[in-house]
Amino acid sequence: MPELIDLLNALVLMTNYVILPALTYGSQLALGALGVTLVFAILRFSNFAHGDTMAFGAMATILVTWWFQSMGVSFGPLPTALLALPLGIAVTALFVLGTDKFVYKHYRGIGAKPITIVMVSVGVMFIMNGLVRFIIGPSDQRFADGVRFIFKAREFKEWSGLSEGLALRSSQVITIVIAVALVAALFWFLQKTKTGKAMRAFSDNENLALLSGIDPDKIVRITWILAAILATVAGVLYGLDKSFKPFVYFQLLLPIFAAAIVGGLGKPIGAIAGGFVIAFSEVAITYVYKKFLIYLLPTDMEPDSLVQLLATEYKFAVSFVILVLVLLVKPTGLFKGKVV
């Protein structure tokens, strides 16, 4: 049996490299998947432009952040980007409402097939993609300021006396706190307010909802605004946690869609569960377990290879395999999503 100190060290190692990053990444994915799922529930198409909406929202926030920074405004220990977030959301919401007015509305009017609208969203994706690169460029942008660590690995080691360190970055705490608050607010909105109830009714049965006097234009408007809020927050949190790079946001599309489908398309609670399923599998499968096993196994059984199930480059394969497995076993997802 390993000693208690080894067990504690293994636990700390796991928390530092798997649990905390996966919780953070999972919150970001969940917010992204919520946006996709909401658009799917109300507007009934898979929005391929969602990844680029995240990039656009993050870009708008970064620009406002820079403007604030140049004026000397700061948010104390918190990143200035949080102060800029409402403005970033407003800009993104306006842009997204604009795309609805000038692009998507026409196709709802003529009752186009869902797949046609998906293709239209590809066109919107192209434009947003170009716009983001045009305005801010294709390279990495770091915009995180304020306090970086709540406590550092060294401080934790000194405090606990363990040989493994545990670092808690402020971006991780901020991500989780904001995600929880936003999701709580969203569920309160959907469950308790009149508009939220109307949205759920619209999603369940469009014709019946229209018959009971629900204004479809208002529902669509609110959906786009919610999608913009979720996308911008997810984009900014991801950018704070890692860094902002337009192409990475496009690549997030796959795990986000996987999360939404795993949970069941059109089900908000499923999107959140899916986000964490994908994030935890991705991090756990690409983690190198060598050190972890050395702590737990007796000395003569120590592994000499890295004990990594899959190289980090293949993290997309994880979300893909989970997606395919779910489609094969339970096509409607964990929470019985929509199948149109």
Added chain:
Amino acid sequence: MNPLTNPTLRPYTVFGIMAALLIFVGTTQSWGVSLTIINMCIISAIMTLGVNIQWGYAGLFNVGIMGFCALGGAAAVLVSSDPVVDAQSAGGTGMALALLSLVGGSCFVYMLHKFWGKRPLRGLITFIAALGVYFLARHFYDPASAAIEAVNPAKTGFLGGLGLPIIFSWLVGGLFAAGAAWLIGKVTLGLRTDYLAIATLGIAEIIVALLKNEEWLTRGAKNVTGLPRPVPFEVDLQQTSWFIDLIARFNADALTALAGDERTALLKTLVMDASGITVKLCYALLFTSVLLILFALAQLALNSPWGRMVRAIRDNETAAGAMGKDVKARHLQIFVIGSAVVGIAGAMMTTLDGQFTPGTYNPLRYTFLIWVMVIVGGSGNNLGSILGGFLVWFIWIEAEPLGNWMMSVVTSGLDPASELRAHLIGSAQYMRLMVMGGVLLLVLRFSPSGILPERSGHK
């Protein structure tokens, strides 16, 4: 008869305009540039043809074109590059064993899953068996790949290919893509259409990640350069006597006016220019013949009873299913055929480049641009697809100089030293993404059937 609205004359008119555009580039910029554009236009047209088979004939939404194209490129490497004997003796056996255990193990897991039947713990047993197969394959794979990558890593470090003429790779590329398409189609076809889209998006990312990181197979990010060519090299042509004679005869008027050194110098530049153009023309001829063959096959298929059946399935799956058509099998068939065509084009592109660079595959250029071509050209119409491939590639190439020029005009009023001006001029290249998105949206909105609309089967 209006040559633009008459359905019979319209193709001639639009292709005439396209030719005029290319000739215009040839006379104003240079014929070399024009031929470079034409070669890529032909390859784009073949890819578009493949996607049109999927979308236009059957309504399958494939967003993994990049992956199939990259598989074609990998085929070019695996077929044509010289075998690396040292690497094969170092890790060949290990790789073969890994492959064997993977394939054999997968069969075993499949059989186990099938014959386990309704006994308890079916899922768990299958999962454990699959995990076991994975670790068995990894057991052979890890040392083998390390051994192969250690063989002269600066120059080879991979298994090499078969050393066959690169033309064969076009066929092999098609087969590779077809195999991948079969696997993915087996799983996702029959579910709702968006799922196929998302699954193909994923498989494309995975294929490119594989080609980027499996250095033992394709040298990964280290790239394979100097692939053999199906056409002569410019340098060789410049030293061939009949070629020099030919050029001298073509330019006899200009040459006779000069004498001595000046004549030799002029002849030399003329031969240099002509060799480049000749090589590009050779490629163009090869590519055109492939395009014509594929176009003829696609037309025959579309106008056959089979073609009418798949269009019937596309227009009303339920009705076609009720008439006894096997909807899922036809979808799988079409998905495989279309992807194979894309794979062929991918191998041709790598042949034209003469190098395989997995890092350059990106979905905007290799997937979504092809989609713009299909939609602009006219989905369901093979001729339209070819036109879309030509026109959109032409715009894609020419949008950059145009964007730069526009930006410098727009910013000419600004202070030359200002940061805004530098930024705007530096970002002009991203204009073309917006242009493409705009073109796609405009066509979808105002002319959803494209430039050359699909013609219904009855004449």
